[in-house]
Amino acid sequence: MDMNHYLEVFIDESKEHLQELNQNLLTLEQNPEDMDVVNKIFRAAHTLKGMSATMGYHDLANLTHIMENVLDGIRNKKIAVTPELLDIVFLAVDDLEAMVESIESGGDGKRDVKDVIARLEQIEKGETLTQTISEIAVTTTEESLNNNYDQYEKTVIEQSQEQGYNCMEITINLRPDCLLKTARVFMVFEVLEKSGEVIKSFPSVEQLEEEQFESEFTVTFISKETPSELEQKITKISEIDSVKISFVNVSQLKLDDKAAEKDPIVIKEDELSSDEQEPAEKKHKKTVSKTIRVNIERLDILMNLFEELVIDRGRLEQISQDIEHPDLKDTVERMSRISSDLQNIILNMRMVPVETVFNRFPRMVRQLAKDLNKQLDLQIFGAETELDRTVIDEIGDPIVHLLRNAIDHGIEKPEIRESQSKSATGTIYLKAYHSGNHVFIEIEDDGAGINRNKVIDKAISKGIITKSQAKSLSDQEAFELIMAPGFSTADTISDISGRGVGLDVVKSTIQSLGGSIAIESTDGKGSKFSIQLPLTLSIISALLVEIGTEKYAIPLSSIIETAIIKKSDIMNAHHQPVIDFRGSVVPLVSLKDVFQVDVEDKDDEFVSIVIVRKADKMAALIVESFIGQQEIVLKSLGNYLSEVFAISGATILGDGQVALIVDCNALIK
Structure with a gap:
């Protein structure tokens, strides 16, 4: 049976279960006697074990199985929840996350976790832990730096040396004050890949990306360049403390194929605990979630197509107003309502809670x-x-x-x-x-x-x-x-x-x-x-306003209300024009002055304003006139105009004109 069809679902669901494990373990630390939390952790681990075994990721299933035994001991009051125990379980969850990341990036999900398993087995047997969490981390790092290669990597090294390439192990130490370690690792890899090929890294690439290492990492590298040439290139990167390069001796290479010898874990129905087999009266209360996972690229394509539809919709509305044909007007209004509903659905599909x-x-x-x-x-x-x-x-x-x-x-x-x-x-x-x-x-x-x-x-x-x-x-x-x-x-x-x-x-x-x-x-x-x-919402609701001959769009989500006030109501405070808005002093900002628009001064005694807010702060924007509300497509101004003050983008209106979108947040200090 080809499991690749289910790989994406497996990765997404595994991440959800790992997140649930992390959250509930933190809750358990605060409430060690809460058995409901323990049951939630057990269920998440049990499900993850079953999924991993079914997909053939035996290292992942094996570690989860041992962790599940410890959790079962906690449920049955045989094992006490202590900070030391939780440290080990958290370390096991870190390893599980690293395995899932490995699988997501195309790896095999294998990982050396024998130290963590040994500690979990000690806990399960009720023995005293012989190593602290920091000692385990050091041991794991030291052992992972052994020359363990699989058969494929060993063959590549042998054939490369036969063709005259140098095969080296390069150990790089970052400075202790290096904060963005992952960035430095990326720069090292970028330099190396221009000179040859990286065969393997210790720790793994996934661990390096997640900063799961102290300050040292080793890469096995094949190149025709000499060690001195490579060292010179690497040391040019900032925050590199030292570089050690040694040649790989093919005859002393060790093969790492232990993971292939492990038997798969088969989950039988009768192995499910009583907590897994919930009473019938509880089962019917569960809501069934009917979801489908969609690639984000498809949503991007859908959004781009809908943006064009919105622009054409605006054009149709403009034509309908000009022609004033009743049937055309009714059809355009109906199309506008339907497309607005469709728009909300598409936008909500892309939104994710922080x-x-x-x-x-x-x-x-x-x-x-x-x-x-x-x-x-x-x-x-x-x-x-x-x-x-x-x-x-x-x-x-x-x-x-x-x-x-x-x-x-x-x-x-x-x-x-x-x-x-x-x-x-x-x-x-x-x-x-x-x-x-x-x-x-x-x-x-x-x-x-x-x-x-x-x-x-x-x-x-x-x-x-x-x-x-x-x-x-x-x-x-x-x-x-x-x-x-x-x-x-x-x-x-x-x-x-x-x-x-x-x-x-x-x-x-x-x-x-x-x-x-x-x-x-x-x-x-x-x-x-x-x-x-x-928000990077490509389509937003905005109020179109006019200043001179130019049109601007103000996002509706920033607007509290619009108003027309008398010039005599404008006061001054600290050399700043202000108005009294329902008992609050609100500063006035003239968009004509901000955007340097030439407008003829009128003797009109009234002023049109738009009151906007940012969090708990407000401002009143002076405009010449209101045009009306409209759905607009937000277009970027590009890299050359990214620093334009108080403008967040532009939009194309129904008549083909371009209107700039006002960034109200920039105007409120």
């Missing part, structure tokens, strides 16, 4: 808190906020780096916090919310904050700014200096983060998505990093 990204952070924060001996409380708000799938796939790494940054150098040690009359437990807030056609993600901590003077002194010493420039910097401009390449104010080097190290990459990643990042901080009280990302 919860899919946020879910992995509690586990990471837990581990970092243990590593750094800090007490941390991660509070997540707005996880249900939805974002386009293409953006979701990219924002994970920037948030990881900002969280690690906040944990390592933002939150102080418990004793320091207590000496400053703070709670010993530091709090990190991770928030997501919609504003206009953007999503905001905020990472806020109640830690040490950013020392403005320290940042400026370091920037001057590095030649980024001069002393005269430093005097005129605002707080916001000073804080943004920490996002300069290689900038760090950290007093001690850390492999977790250094404040500023890697923030240049975070900034460039967010900008590549069409977003921006802002920093607020109070020395001694904490910092807030605010990421603004476009």
Whole structure:
């Protein structure tokens, strides 16, 4: 039976079960006596075991089977839930995730997990653990660096040497202060692949991509270049500490084929526990989820076709208004209603809650808190906020780096916090919310904050700014200096983060998505990093307005209401025109001045305004006249015009004119 047809479903469902394992294990740590949580963990592991065995991934099934035995012991009150036990189980889940990632990238899902299995078997037998979690990690790394090759790799090495190629093992050590280890690994591989071919890596490519290594990794490499030439190329990459190159001796190669000898695990119905065989009265309460998995590329094609349909729909509506034929008008109105419903369905199909990204952070924060001996409380708000799938796939790494940054150098040690009359437990807030056609993600901590003077002194010493420039910097401009390449104010080097190290990459990643990042901080009280990302919704509802001879579109999601006010109602506060909007003082912004549009001054005593908001802040935009509401297709202005102030894109109207789309968030400070 060909299982490749089911591979995509297997990978997606395995990731869901692994996420469920992680979430419920964290819950179990807080409530060790909660047997309902244990049963949920057991069911997820049991299902994953069955799926893996059916697909033929025996290493994955074997590890899950041993983990399942430990969970069964917990359910039957034979094994107590302890922090040490959970550390081992979390390590097993890490291995399971690495195996699934291997399968997803075309690998065989095999992995050396005998140390973790040995520890789990010790727990199952009630024995005392002989190694700590850190010792297991070190042992696993050391053993994985042995010269173990499969038959195919051994044959490639032998044939390459016969053809005059050099086969080498290159061991690279990254500097201890290297934050973006995966980026450095990628750069090393890029250099090597221009000079030859990488046969194997230790740890595996999947582990390197997930940063599941300390600072050292080894690659087996075939090339006609000499070791000295290769070493010279690799050492040009920044944050490389050392490079060691040795030739591979074919006669001493070991074959790694243990995994092939393992027997498959066959799951019989009578092996299901009583908890798996739920009572009949509970079964009928379950809702059946009828879903189908669709490749994201097909949705992209569907969206592009629908964008063209929306543009043509706008043209038809314009023609219908000009001709004023009743039958044509009725048909166009009906087509508009149907296409609007279709549009909502297509857009919702692409939207994914940021919860899919946020879910992995509690586990990471837990581990970092243990590593750094800090007490941390991660509070997540707005996880249900939805974002386009293409953006979701990219924002994970920037948030990881900002969280690690906040944990390592933002939150102080418990004793320091207590000496400053703070709670010993530091709090990190991770928030997501919609504003206009953007999503905001905020990472806020109640830690040490950013020392403005320290940042400026370091920037001057590095030649980024001069002393005269430093005097005129605002707080916001000073804080943004920490996002300069290689900038760090950290007093001690850390492999977790250094404040500023890697923030240049975070900034460039967010900008590549069409977003921006802002920093607020109070020395001694904490910092807030605010990421603004476009929804990347290709079709939005907007209010068309006119300024002079030009038309602009304001996203409806940003608008509170429109109004016409008397010029006599406009007041001044702090040299800024304002109005009284239902008891709130709202600043006035003239779009004519912002976009420098030539408009004839009129003696009219009334002014048309659009009141917009960003989170809890508001502004009133002065326009010349309102045209009406319309569905528009959001088109990018391209790389050359990406820095245009307060414009997020453009659209083509029904009459063929181009209207610029106003970014209200940029106008509200």
